[in-house]
Amino acid sequence: MYGVWTPEQVRAAEEPVLARTPEGALMRRAARGVAQVALAELERRTGGIAGRRVVVLAGAGNNGGDGLWAGYELRRRGVAVTAVLLSPDKAHPAGLAALGRQKGRVVTAVEHGVSAVDRADLVLDAIVGTGARGGLRPGAATLAAAAATARVPVLAVDTPSGVDPLTGVAADEAVRAARTVTFGARKPVHVLAAPRCGPVTLVDIGLGPELPPAPITVLEDADVAARWPVPGPFDDKYTQGVVGIAAGSRTYPGAAVLASGAAALATSGMVRYAGSAADEVRAAWPEIVATDTVGEAGRVQAWVVGPGLGTDDAGAQTLADVLDAGLPVLADADAVTLLGQHAELRERARETPVLVTPHAGEFGRIAELTDDRVDSARRAAADLGLTVLLKGNATIVAAPDGRVLVHPAGSAWLATAGSGDVLSGVAGALLAAGLDPWWAGGCAALVHARAAEIGAGAQEGPGSPVPASHVQRALPAAIRQVREAR
Numbered sequence: 001m002y003g004v005w006t007p008e009q010v011r012a013a014e015e016p017v018l019a020r021t022p023e024g025a026l027m028r029r030a031a032r033g034v035a036q037v038a039l040a041e042l043e044r045r046t047g048g049i050a051g052r053r054v055v056v057l058a059g060a061g062n063n064g065g066d067g068l069w070a071g072y073e074l075r076r077r078g079v080a081v082t083a084v085l086l087s088p089d090k091a092h093p094a095g096l097a098a099l100g101r102q103k104g105r106v107v108t109a110v111e112h113g114v115s116a117v118d119r120a121d122l123v124l125d126a127i128v129g130t131g132a133r134g135g136l137r138p139g140a141a142t143l144a145a146a147a148a149t150a151r152v153p154v155l156a157v158d159t160p161s162g163v164d165p166l167t168g169v170a171a172d173e174a175v176r177a178a179r180t181v182t183f184g185a186r187k188p189v190h191v192l193a194a195p196r197c198g199p200v201t202l203v204d205i206g207l208g209p210e211l212p213p214a215p216i217t218v219l220e221d222a223d224v225a226a227r228w229p230v231p232g233p234f235d236d237k238y239t240q241g242v243v244g245i246a247a248g249s250r251t252y253p254g255a256a257v258l259a260s261g262a263a264a265l266a267t268s269g270m271v272r273y274a275g276s277a278a279d280e281v282r283a284a285w286p287e288i289v290a291t292d293t294v295g296e297a298g299r300v301q302a303w304v305v306g307p308g309l310g311t312d313d314a315g316a317q318t319l320a321d322v323l324d325a326g327l328p329v330l331a332d333a334d335a336v337t338l339l340g341q342h343a344e345l346r347e348r349a350r351e352t353p354v355l356v357t358p359h360a361g362e363f364g365r366i367a368e369l370t371d372d373r374v375d376s377a378r379r380a381a382a383d384l385g386l387t388v389l390l391k392g393n394a395t396i397v398a399a400p401d402g403r404v405l406v407h408p409a410g411s412a413w414l415a416t417a418g419s420g421d422v423l424s425g426v427a428g429a430l431l432a433a434g435l436d437p438w439w440a441g442g443c444a445a446l447v448h449a450r451a452a453e454i455g456a457g458a459q460e461g462p463g464s465p466v467p468a469s470h471v472q473r474a475l476p477a478a479i480r481q482v483r484e485a486r
């Protein structure tokens, strides 16, 4: 796992390091890191370095300074560097002087910048970094668009300009980077807007000892592998945790089949189903014990409730029964809507460990969703006293005690009907196996996204659409792949 820190925390950590290092040393180190990645990128894309053309889009602040100093390093290796100054009077003086000493070319008119970008092998986006306010200004936007139109790869310095470093919200004209080099610590943008950043390289500038505990955690395969429930020689079907699924209805039996089947594939042990789609579940999954009601279901260690349940009185009663069982509960889909509608269900949900898994629309029924998705999820978890998994290309899991993890999906193929039902079955099975809701949500999100990648064939090539039943089918392969990281 690794940590992510806010721009404000990174700035605060920089202060003491800046104070005890010679002036400009930190920026030089950052710039050397950028140059190194740029050189590797040139070599990989063009087979050489000397004479290759790099354009530095340099803004007014220290981010522009990083870019100009990186341009200086690249000139020393024989690269043809053109710097486009977006605010000529505010360009970083030392960086600009250094580039001048190496006979780097400097232009200030946007149209000259555009023609340089058109012929470039690589563009360095040093327009703005963590000091960014709002979207790109017109000149910067024109240059970013020119790089996109000419299909020139962009290496973002610290953060892709035009994307909010804290929230990852991107204006249309924002830079879409092929790669990003960041300094000191990863920032939220790198995981909340991962597709805008490309692969991220972290350059150490000595901030480590100055950083507070990370406010955001990102899980990696090894973390999930270490917690994924695996039977031991003395286990039987009961000892590994039995999960109950209260989902589906006569109108939506598919949700029941997707959630129960996913639970059966996620862990060994046992799955019980309770609801009006019992026949369909039995037909698809003969190993699942299916009954018509929660009362008849027998003992379980956790409940999944909600997918395809309906939001009528019967649905509300099922949710109430499940919450009153005093067991961990995964509440998804209609259960989220019901929690939004009934204050007394929200009160009952405080009394038992609950993982609630809304998409953005459902989230709005239980709490306020702002552009700052991490902050919204963290507040909702604290206010409601339950763990919130907010779905999206970057999934956020926030526990009431303040822990937050983000899982950036490797692809967007999960944006398909029924994929949420699969996630609920996986996470519910992990709750039954004894994982706390935060870990259950994080581990399920990672494996679920991996199953979509595998199902879509996105690890071997560009991929193709993958319906939810195929995501479900790819779960065993995803679990095996993740467990290999042990």
Ligand SMILES: NC(=O)C1=CN([C@@H]2O[C@H](COP(=O)(O)OP(=O)(O)OC[C@H]3O[C@@H](n4cnc5c(N)ncnc54)[C@H](O)[C@@H]3O)[C@@H](O)[C@H]2O)[C@@H](O)CC1
Binding pocket: 014, 018, 026, 027, 030, 059, 060, 061, 062, 063, 064, 066, 090, 127, 128, 129, 130, 131, 132, 133, 134, 135, 136, 137, 140, 157, 158, 159, 183, 205
């Ligand atoms: N403090 C340091 O010594 C270090 C800072 N580093 C770099 O410094 C950056 C932060 O520098 P700053 O705090 O100077 O801030 P930035 O350089 O990110 O941006 C601030 C400047 O850009 C302008 N600006 C803000 N929003 C804009 C927009 N939407 N469009 C166009 N211009 C805009 C502002 O007027 C201001 O002059 C980091 O991202 C990193 O790249 C690194 O060099 C590491 C060391």
Ligand SMILES: [K+]
Binding pocket: 063, 125, 126, 127, 128, 129, 156, 157, 158, 159, 160, 161
């Ligand atoms: K940038």
